Amino acid sequence: MPEYSTRFTRRRLALLVPLLTAGLTITACSPPGAxxxxxxxxxxxxxxxxxxxxxxxxxxxETGFPLAKALADEFTNQHPNVKFNIREDQFTxxxxxxxxxxxxxxxxxxxxxxxxxxxxxxxxxxxxDPYFDAYGWDKFPASQLVxxxxxxxxxxxxxxSLYGMGLGYSVTGVFYNKEQAEKIGMTxxxxxxxxxxxxxxxxxxxxxxxxxxxxxxxxxxxFPHQALQNQYGDPTQIADWIFQKxxxxxxxxxxxxxxxxxxxxxxxxxxxxxxxxxxxxxxxGEFMKGNGTFMxxxxxxxxxxxxxxxxKAGFFLFPGETADAKNVAMSAPNTFGVGAxxxxxxxxAYFLNWVHTNDKAREISVNVGGSHPxxxxxxxxxxxxxxxxxxxxxxxxxxxxxxxxxxxxxxxATGGIFASAITPEMQKLIAGQQTPEGYVKAVQAEYEKELSx
Amino acid sequence: MTSALGSVPxxxxxxxxxxxxxxxxxxxxxxxxxxxTARWVGWLWVLPALIMYGVFVLRPLVLTVxxxxxxxxxxxxxxxxxFDNYLTVFTDRDLLKIITNAFVLIIFFSFIxxxxxxLVASLVRRITTGPGGTLVRTVLFLPQVIPLVAAxxxxxxxxxxxxxxxxxxxxxxxxxxxxxxLGEFSTALPSVGVIGTWIMLGLxxxxxxxxxxxxxxxxxxxxxxxxxxxxxxxxAVTLPSLRQEIGVxxxxxxxAALASFDIVYTSTSGGPGxxxxxxxxxxxxxxxxxxxxxxxxxLGVVLMLLVLxxxxxxxxxxxxxxx
Numbered sequence: 001m002p003e004y005s006t007r008f009t010r011r012r013l014a015l016l017v018p019l020l021t022a023g024l025t026i027t028a029c030s031p032p033g034a035x036x037x038x039x040x041x042x043x044x045x046x047x048x049x050x051x052x053x054x055x056x057x058x059x060x061x062e063t064g065f066p067l068a069k070a071l072a073d074e075f076t077n078q079h080p081n082v083k084f085n086i087r088e089d090q091f092t093x094x095x096x097x098x099x100x101x102x103x104x105x106x107x108x109x110x111x112x113x114x115x116x117x118x119x120x121x122x123x124x125x126x127x128x129d130p131y132f133d134a135y136g137w138d139k140f141p142a143s144q145l146v147x148x149x150x151x152x153x154x155x156x157x158x159x160x161s162l163y164g165m166g167l168g169y170s171v172t173g174v175f176y177n178k179e180q181a182e183k184i185g186m187t188x189x190x191x192x193x194x195x196x197x198x199x200x201x202x203x204x205x206x207x208x209x210x211x212x213x214x215x216x217x218x219x220x221x222x223f224p225h226q227a228l229q230n231q232y233g234d235p236t237q238i239a240d241w242i243f244q245k246x247x248x249x250x251x252x253x254x255x256x257x258x259x260x261x262x263x264x265x266x267x268x269x270x271x272x273x274x275x276x277x278x279x280x281x282x283x284x285g286e287f288m289k290g291n292g293t294f295m296x297x298x299x300x301x302x303x304x305x306x307x308x309x310x311x312k313a314g315f316f317l318f319p320g321e322t323a324d325a326k327n328v329a330m331s332a333p334n335t336f337g338v339g340a341x342x343x344x345x346x347x348x349a350y351f352l353n354w355v356h357t358n359d360k361a362r363e364i365s366v367n368v369g370g371s372h373p374x375x376x377x378x379x380x381x382x383x384x385x386x387x388x389x390x391x392x393x394x395x396x397x398x399x400x401x402x403x404x405x406x407x408x409x410x411x412x413a414t415g416g417i418f419a420s421a422i423t424p425e426m427q428k429l430i431a432g433q434q435t436p437e438g439y440v441k442a443v444q445a446e447y448e449k450e451l452s453x
Numbered sequence: 454m455t456s457a458l459g460s461v462p463x464x465x466x467x468x469x470x471x472x473x474x475x476x477x478x479x480x481x482x483x484x485x486x487x488x489x490t491a492r493w494v495g496w497l498w499v500l501p502a503l504i505m506y507g508v509f510v511l512r513p514l515v516l517t518v519x520x521x522x523x524x525x526x527x528x529x530x531x532x533x534x535x536f537d538n539y540l541t542v543f544t545d546r547d548l549l550k551i552i553t554n555a556f557v558l559i560i561f562f563s564f565i566x567x568x569x570x571x572l573v574a575s576l577v578r579r580i581t582t583g584p585g586g587t588l589v590r591t592v593l594f595l596p597q598v599i600p601l602v603a604a605x606x607x608x609x610x611x612x613x614x615x616x617x618x619x620x621x622x623x624x625x626x627x628x629x630x631x632x633x634x635l636g637e638f639s640t641a642l643p644s645v646g647v648i649g650t651w652i653m654l655g656l657x658x659x660x661x662x663x664x665x666x667x668x669x670x671x672x673x674x675x676x677x678x679x680x681x682x683x684x685x686x687x688x689a690v691t692l693p694s695l696r697q698e699i700g701v702x703x704x705x706x707x708x709a710a711l712a713s714f715d716i717v718y719t720s721t722s723g724g725p726g727x728x729x730x731x732x733x734x735x736x737x738x739x740x741x742x743x744x745x746x747x748x749x750x751x752l753g754v755v756l757m758l759l760v761l762x763x764x765x766x767x768x769x770x771x772x773x774x775x776x
Contacts, residue, residue: 031523031531032516032746096741099528118744122528216636217722274614276725277636416743427725431638434726450743 046130047346048353055347056083060101060108063088065300067167067334067369068112071355074364082347095415099124107339109348115412116163116337117244120154126338128162131349137162139376140356141401144169147332147408158243165352166333168371171397171406172223172298173317173329175305175389180208180293181314189316191323193231200270203293211265212292214283215275218411218418219426221262223296223330226410227318228258230328235407242413244451250410250444259429259436266430276427298330299393302370306388315392317399327399331406334371366390372397414450421446521750527740531747538751548752551730552759554642555711558731559763561646562653562710567702569650570657571695575687577658578665590662593655601652605719608648609635612720635721641728648716653709657702664698665691700771704764711760732756 061068072084087108089097095114101107102124119125132138137145144166151160174196176186184202203210214220229238233254240248265271272278278286287295288308296318305313317327338348355361356375363382365373370390373382381398384391400406411418421443428434434442496503521538525531542548573593580589596604611617612634619631634644672690681689714733717723723730723738732752740749 031533032520032525033528033530092742099526099744103528118526118528122526124528216724274633274636277613277633416738416745419738419742424724424726428638431725433638 058108059086060111062112070368107341109342109344113335113337120150125163135353164335164337168334168365168369169374170371171331175295209292210270212287212295214278214280216279219423231320232257235328242408302390302393317396327403328405517750523747525746526744527746538748558710562649563706566653566657573658574661596652596655601715605716609720664695668694703767
């Protein structure tokens with residue numbers, strides 16, 4: 001009987017082979033993706049009228065950031081005919097889903113965007129140039145939207161057509177614990193990198209954790225790394241690299257010096273010993289508990305810190321090598337775009353314009369999002385209470401704008417650079433498993449590999 | 454698809470006939486015709502399952518093989534690259550390291566649980582048949598019931614800098630040994646392995662205990678009469694009788710090790726560096742974050758072949774002589 005049963009299954013198994021072959025021939029006729037047709041550009045006339053017909057805007061937003069929903073609610077309040085259907089996911093999930101969601105039949109009207117290059121190349125995003133003209137967004141400071149521009153069908157970022165807008169424009173820098181700063185004699189924010197390093201040394205001597213920074217899952221130490229890199233060289237080099245301009249490289253003296261400094265800080269114990277085992281949430285928890293004098297992070301945490309560390313946290317922009325150095329910091333719009341296949345593109349653009357120009361909306365952007373609301377330079381900023389972290393980050397944002405010192409995150413250079421190069425290599429670097437030279441070369445190698453695809 | 458399935462069994466049914474009666478089947482003339490119809494009806498019954506199998510297993514499998522021959526970002530038009538992706542899988546140093554990691558995990562997911570499982574099973578064999586048996590079995594099997602994601606998260610707390618393991622070490626004065634187990638390069642992979650051991654041990658023990666309960670007690674009696682001690686008894690009676698159960702344990706756990714994803718993703722995300730990255734995780738990253746669907750598919754196909762290469766010999770070794 002066993003003999004029979006094995007033969008039996010073998011015979012049936014043999015039948016699978018022609019089945020598989022048949023399947024292969026059926027599916028192999030055309031290369032995958034051939035049926036997709038790019039439809040990014042639309043020369044059709046756009047309307048700046050919202051109308052009164054009931055509309056439901058499909059929105060795809062990021063979990064944990066209540067700003068998008070707060071703005072949507074207020075918009076519905078002011079325009080009752082427009083309802084929102086909001087789907088939320090974690091940012092990494094949106095990064096993974098965005099292409100497929102945008103290519104589907106019920107593509108969202110408004111979507112929180114990861115790096116836009118691939119999406120524009122595949123014709124999945126609406127070209128916003130017609131709205132730019134219709135709404136007169138040329139009154140916005142040009143630097144505000146430069147990161148959202150792509151030329152030549154997505155080949156180069158930083159110029160060309162507009163493909164998104166920000167729901168708030170974030171700025172990054174250094175948060176500090178006021179009590180501990182006082183303990184180590186910091187009366188005002190450090191004016192130079194040398195002064196900052198001096199404070200780190202003092203904090204270490206005082207048995208404090210000088211910097212609380214996460215490095216698990218994604219490399220949080222890339223924040224201080226780029227803060228240093230921004231100051232050690234010409235930030236336009238970094239911007240060119242992020243914007244994928246031909247010939248741009250990560251292998252620069254500035255990046256190397258920044259990496260060497262990070263290595264030095266790691267060896268001196270300025271980062272937590274177990275940074276590679278601390279994730280973002282754990283870092284926030286530790287810092288708010290008082291474990292950590294400094295923390296490199298962005299203004300999206302301002303409201304949170306004002307609530308959970310009321311009066312005890314401060315913020316400053318990372319200093320330069322000299323006291324009169326220009327302010328430079330990673331700063332990026334919380335980018336939202338309109339799907340190329342969106343059904344209500346006009347209403348979506350109306351909403352985005354409203355977010356930048358409506359008084360109430362700007363107030364929500366600041367108080368809920370913690371970030372600069374953007375919009376025309378001549379519109380006043382909503383008032384915030386003095387002495388809060390929010391007031392400090394907002395001020396920093398204005399300083400940065402005045403110096404035109406906003407640089408995008410190196411982590412956004414390509415879709416995979418953060419996960420496949422920066423994060424693992426940074427984890428190696430601070431554990432002494434990678435040299436600064438090796439780090440810089442490894443990041444550049446991965447960048448070239450991705451661009452060659 | 455349906456017509457292909459329908460026509461195939463008819464052909465196979467007639468194939469052995471020309472030489473007269475089917476040599477394997479006892480011939481029952483009065484049921485012969487009904488037998489043929491019954492076969493048809495049989496296929497009809499399994500048709501829904503077959504369609505599901507075809508659409509959700511065979512079709513993706515075929516598509517994966519197809520994708521692996523292209524350079525494709527998942528949306529745009531793909532570009533034919535032949536076997537380039539496979540070449541990358543076998544020459545990229547990082548990818549080779551990632552495959553090696555999976556093999557290291559086999560030690561923790563398969564060998565240790567089976568060895569420990571044999572030990573535990575021999576110890577608890579008598580208890581499990583007694584009144585407290587259900588309790589013992591439940592406790593042993595619990596890790597299998599807990600979702601892997603939850604297990605991964607819970608263990609990442611246990612193994613963190615201030616986690617239970619380090620607290621225990623501090624209490625007994627081993628402060629020097631404490632470390633972030635999952636965050637350090639030298640300990641990360643073994644620590645992930647330990648989580649796997651914890652999960653797989655229960656499964657192996659239960660399977661082995663069940664196997665032991667089927668062993669004829671007279672064999673033990675005979676062994677004891679021949680003067681065998683407990684250890685000799687184990688090697689002479691228990692172990693050979695458990696051949697099939699061990700085979701099942703090894704098969705299931707080796708597949709779990711090679712195809713691991715949940716535990717690694719939740720406990721370390723593959724870090725630090727790529728110290729704990731496994732093929733499953735890398736396939737997911739390549740396909741969804743780096744959008745290299747072709748390379749991800751090639752790695753997937755290689756992983757499938759690796760699983761077959763590892764599992765088929767185990768099957769052969771443990772099944773071979775049974776019949």
